Amino acid sequence: MIAYLTVGLLMLLSLSIPVGIVLFLLGFGVDLFFSPFPLIKGLGNLVWSTSNNATLIAIPFFVLLGEVLVRSGIATRTYAALDRWVSWLPGGLVHANVATATMFSATSGSSVATAATVATVAMPQAEKLGYDPKLFSGAIAAGGTLGIMIPPSINLIVYGFLTQTSIPRLFLAGLVPGVALALSFILITVLICSVRPSLGGERRVFPLREMLLALLQLVPIILLFTVIIGSIYKGWATPTEAAAVGVAGAIVIAAIFGGVSLRMFSESVLGTVKITSMIMLVVIGASFLNFTLASAGIGRELQDFLSGLGLSPFSTILVIVCIYIVLGFFIETLSLMVVTIPIIVPLVVEMGYDPIWFGILMIVLIEMALITPPVGLNLYVVQGARKSGKMSEVMLGTIPYIIAMLFMAAALIAFPQIALFLPDALQ
Amino acid sequence: MLQTLLSSLRTVNGWVAILIGVLLMACVAFVLADIALRQMGSSLGGTDEISGYVMAIATSWGMGYTLTELGHVRIDILRSRAASRGRALFDLFAMLALSGTISLIAIRSWPVLERSLANSSRANTPLETPLALVQAPWLAGWVWFAVVSWLTFIAALALVLRGDFDASEAAIGTYGELEALK
Numbered sequence: 001m002i003a004y005l006t007v008g009l010l011m012l013l014s015l016s017i018p019v020g021i022v023l024f025l026l027g028f029g030v031d032l033f034f035s036p037f038p039l040i041k042g043l044g045n046l047v048w049s050t051s052n053n054a055t056l057i058a059i060p061f062f063v064l065l066g067e068v069l070v071r072s073g074i075a076t077r078t079y080a081a082l083d084r085w086v087s088w089l090p091g092g093l094v095h096a097n098v099a100t101a102t103m104f105s106a107t108s109g110s111s112v113a114t115a116a117t118v119a120t121v122a123m124p125q126a127e128k129l130g131y132d133p134k135l136f137s138g139a140i141a142a143g144g145t146l147g148i149m150i151p152p153s154i155n156l157i158v159y160g161f162l163t164q165t166s167i168p169r170l171f172l173a174g175l176v177p178g179v180a181l182a183l184s185f186i187l188i189t190v191l192i193c194s195v196r197p198s199l200g201g202e203r204r205v206f207p208l209r210e211m212l213l214a215l216l217q218l219v220p221i222i223l224l225f226t227v228i229i230g231s232i233y234k235g236w237a238t239p240t241e242a243a244a245v246g247v248a249g250a251i252v253i254a255a256i257f258g259g260v261s262l263r264m265f266s267e268s269v270l271g272t273v274k275i276t277s278m279i280m281l282v283v284i285g286a287s288f289l290n291f292t293l294a295s296a297g298i299g300r301e302l303q304d305f306l307s308g309l310g311l312s313p314f315s316t317i318l319v320i321v322c323i324y325i326v327l328g329f330f331i332e333t334l335s336l337m338v339v340t341i342p343i344i345v346p347l348v349v350e351m352g353y354d355p356i357w358f359g360i361l362m363i364v365l366i367e368m369a370l371i372t373p374p375v376g377l378n379l380y381v382v383q384g385a386r387k388s389g390k391m392s393e394v395m396l397g398t399i400p401y402i403i404a405m406l407f408m409a410a411a412l413i414a415f416p417q418i419a420l421f422l423p424d425a426l427q
Numbered sequence: 428m429l430q431t432l433l434s435s436l437r438t439v440n441g442w443v444a445i446l447i448g449v450l451l452m453a454c455v456a457f458v459l460a461d462i463a464l465r466q467m468g469s470s471l472g473g474t475d476e477i478s479g480y481v482m483a484i485a486t487s488w489g490m491g492y493t494l495t496e497l498g499h500v501r502i503d504i505l506r507s508r509a510a511s512r513g514r515a516l517f518d519l520f521a522m523l524a525l526s527g528t529i530s531l532i533a534i535r536s537w538p539v540l541e542r543s544l545a546n547s548s549r550a551n552t553p554l555e556t557p558l559a560l561v562q563a564p565w566l567a568g569w570v571w572f573a574v575v576s577w578l579t580f581i582a583a584l585a586l587v588l589r590g591d592f593d594a595s596e597a598a599i600g601t602y603g604e605l606e607a608l609k
Contacts, residue, residue, distance in 0.1 A: 243504070335502065
């Protein structure tokens with residue numbers, strides 16, 4: 001069954017069948033060949049119970065929140081404000097790229113929208129101030145990946161839903177590694193630009209008054225983030241309710257800064273519906289596959305497979321990391337996550353690892369997939385927004401950040417507490 | 428004719444998507460009202476239940492819009508290396524797989540509604556929502572998705588047979604992220 005899944009998955013995916021449909025087809029296959037009783041009878045009920053779900057409505061809410069912030073021009077203002085604060089560092093604006101991407105990933109769920117916005121605003125500045133295009137664009141692509149780690153993260157909601165783990169705990173577990181990753185991006189940029197100042201462009205120091213004024217622009221976003229995360233962990237609101245509060249907050253912020261219009265609203269709504277249904281087709285497909293696999297007894301087979309391999313749990317984790325890195329060259333974030341969860345997570349849990357910890361490790365690896373060629377969505381997004389130069393420049397520029405991600409993955413494996421201490425401490 | 432069919436599918440789905448947006452916003456308002464009331468010691472109750480229904484209906488009806496916007500993710504690593512004729516074959520095959528699967532989902536979902544109708548089932552919650560009331564629009568969304576995908580498939584097939592690969596690619600190709608930014 002494991003061989004069937006692997007071969008079938010790769011074959012159907014490479015035929016360019018939509019990922020969600022591939023998962024359904026694999027599920028039909030499992031039903032046909034491996035299940036003692038027909039599972040397809042349960043299809044309708046499964047589709048209903050998967051989508052009739054109050055937790056998952058957090059997905060469209062968080063997407064809408066991000067769309068409103070980005071389309072009303074708040075992201076642009078944030079970039080300008082952060083510029084005032086970080087441009088004195090070696091590497092100057094590059095830090096604003098990382099910081100803006102980090103802040104927006106914190107409030108929204110959409111990596112692509114974040115990367116696209118930052119790239120559109122930042123690129124003209126890069127040329128003017130003499131930045132190295134490689135490092136500059138690489139930082140945007142890499143910064144945009146933080147969106148799936150720093151809560152509220154849609155990917156963590158999907159992971160929590162499919163693995164039956166607590167979403168508030170996942171959010172808390174993602175916070176420290178996410179912020180650490182952002183800081184390591186900043187650190188690595190400072191290092192590179194100290195050694196090779198020519199890459200960093202012009203460093204600028206702004207007067208204190210301007211810095212304080214800029215801070216005012218940042219307050220609403222920081223407040224919004226605090227309210228969302230704070231209310232979830234304080235137990236005042238479920239992730240869903242916090243997301244609804246976030247949407248309202250985003251609209252209020254957009255209204256205060258004058259970015260609200262009917263056009264902005266309809267664009268945000270259309271973007272939200274498109275992304276939500278895209279995610280949901282994949283999620284429903286994955287839960288159907290999960291259901292057929294569980295009914296056909298994948299757990300036992302995985303156990304046999306594992307003991308047959310004779311690997312220690314530690315080497316198994318290393319093998320899994322390598323699998324993700326390799327698959328990450330070709331498959332993207334959500335798809336990569338969802339197609340591997342039904343097979344890999346039971347295996348990891350079987351070996352006694354914490355599913356919360358593994359979720360965070362998986363997210364780091366999937367972030368890497370976003371910026372590794374040939375298929376790396378953020379590379380294309382940044383390249384699309386900068387309108388000149390070669391794609392390979394963006395790819396080269398992400399290398400330092402990929403190294404930082406590898407370090408983070410290693411650190412998570414060596415010290416699981418990086419992810420787990422916050423949810424444990426706050427329990 | 429074919430182009431009219433494709434563009435009207437797109438327009439109709441665009442309006443459906445806007446309606447879903449209104450539904451989602453209404454749900455946001457409802458959740459907020461409940462949070463506010465809870466602070467005052469009372470509650471509308473059932474926000475989770477209603478959010479779930481909204482999600483089910485929004486999901487099934489939004490699928491068609493995502494399809495016409497080429498939003499369902501596909502891995503096009505082999506496809507992108509093929510010439511336009513080859514790409515059209517990839518696209519048609521993918522559409523066929525999608526239309527078939529979605530039809531199966533729609534057909535297999537009917538018993539869910541049928542049972543609720545036959546038993547006049549109500550949700551096992553304080554609201555005691557008659558399930559058919561929410562399952563009917565949910566199922567209709569999947570049926571609509573199946574209809575949209577078959578119509579799109581047929582139109583694209585006709586375009587390919589006519590040799591109009593550009594038009595078929597615009598209807599069922601993959602979405603370039605670069606275009607998404609424009």
